[in-house]
Amino acid sequence: MKPDTARPGDERPILSLMEIRNPLTRVAYSVPAKSACLVILHAGSLIARETEGSSRETQEFTAPRLIWIPAGKARELAAEGGSRGVVMLASQQTLVQALPASLLADQMGIVLGQGISMALAPNETIVNLLEGVAAEKRSGAPGSREALEHYLGLILVHLWRLLGTDLVSQQRSPRGLAARFVMLAGLHRHQHWSVEQYASALGEKRDRLTVAVRRATGLSPKAYLHREIMRDACELLASTGLPVSQIAFRLGFADPAYFNRFFTRQSGQSPGRYRHVLRHRRDQGDQTYAAWP
Numbered sequence: 001m002k003p004d005t006a007r008p009g010d011e012r013p014i015l016s017l018m019e020i021r022n023p024l025t026r027v028a029y030s031v032p033a034k035s036a037c038l039v040i041l042h043a044g045s046l047i048a049r050e051t052e053g054s055s056r057e058t059q060e061f062t063a064p065r066l067i068w069i070p071a072g073k074a075r076e077l078a079a080e081g082g083s084r085g086v087v088m089l090a091s092q093q094t095l096v097q098a099l100p101a102s103l104l105a106d107q108m109g110i111v112l113g114q115g116i117s118m119a120l121a122p123n124e125t126i127v128n129l130l131e132g133v134a135a136e137k138r139s140g141a142p143g144s145r146e147a148l149e150h151y152l153g154l155i156l157v158h159l160w161r162l163l164g165t166d167l168v169s170q171q172r173s174p175r176g177l178a179a180r181f182v183m184l185a186g187l188h189r190h191q192h193w194s195v196e197q198y199a200s201a202l203g204e205k206r207d208r209l210t211v212a213v214r215r216a217t218g219l220s221p222k223a224y225l226h227r228e229i230m231r232d233a234c235e236l237l238a239s240t241g242l243p244v245s246q247i248a249f250r251l252g253f254a255d256p257a258y259f260n261r262f263f264t265r266q267s268g269q270s271p272g273r274y275r276h277v278l279r280h281r282r283d284q285g286d287q288t289y290a291a292w293p
Contacts, residue, residue: 044083
């Protein structure tokens with residue numbers, strides 16, 4: 001399956017989709033630099049080899065496998081004879097455009113910068129999404145570019161969930177405890193987990209988690225979580241016209257009154273007062289957001 005080409009006047013890159021169809025001998029697929037790669041390997045085996053740089057890292061995968069290789073160095077994928085699957089390529093720019101326009105975008109970008117290799121689960125959601133991508137690319141119907149961007153966004157959300165779970169569950173993960181806590185907080189801070197729940201999910205004691213997070217961030221785990229929720233709250237108050245009650249629900253607060261008390265305790269002013277002061281400063285030409293806690 002040939003990669004798409006952009007239509008005249010449209011410079012945005014489009015994702016590419018290639019099928020691995022039981023080759024008789026080894027067949028290679030090129031992954032350009034700064035392009036991410038998603039592979040669903042139903043049968044056979046695959047070798048991913050860097051084609052630039054001094055290290056030239058090589059990875060081997062055996063089906064059934066879900067593989068995510070983040071954007072980075074140019075690579076070659078070599079599928080052995082008898083292999084079967086699908087390869088999706090997307091440039092770094094395409095990935096950024098496909099991230100949701102929400103508070104999750106930054107955290108998703110961080111998590112999706114990690115690689116993943118995990119057993120392909122039965123009825124894996126991404127398989128169905130890729131089938132939708134293939135059908136949309138074949139149809140070429142009006143709005144197909146927009147539809148592909150939406151499909152890619154759904155794929156990235158699902159990968160983000162898988163990556164977050166996978167990184168946290170790896171007891172021998174090379175990433176530090178504090179880094180894994182930060183990633184987990186990005187996934188669950190709006191669910192208002194307790195510090196004990198984070199420690200349990202990370203397989204650590206609360207005291208050890210507290211020491212690691214404080215060393216890395218200068219804050220206790222609870223203070224870090226509160227800071228991140230306040231950042232989200234301030235962004236929503238500053239950039240949207242949503243009522244404070246809706247912002248509270250979006251941030252996981254079941255009771256808007258409790259959100260008001262939380263925000264006031266953290267910043268010294270109510271959400272409504274914060275928004276009023278910010279709008280006044282904007283009207284006066286102050287764009288520094290100095291009032292942000």
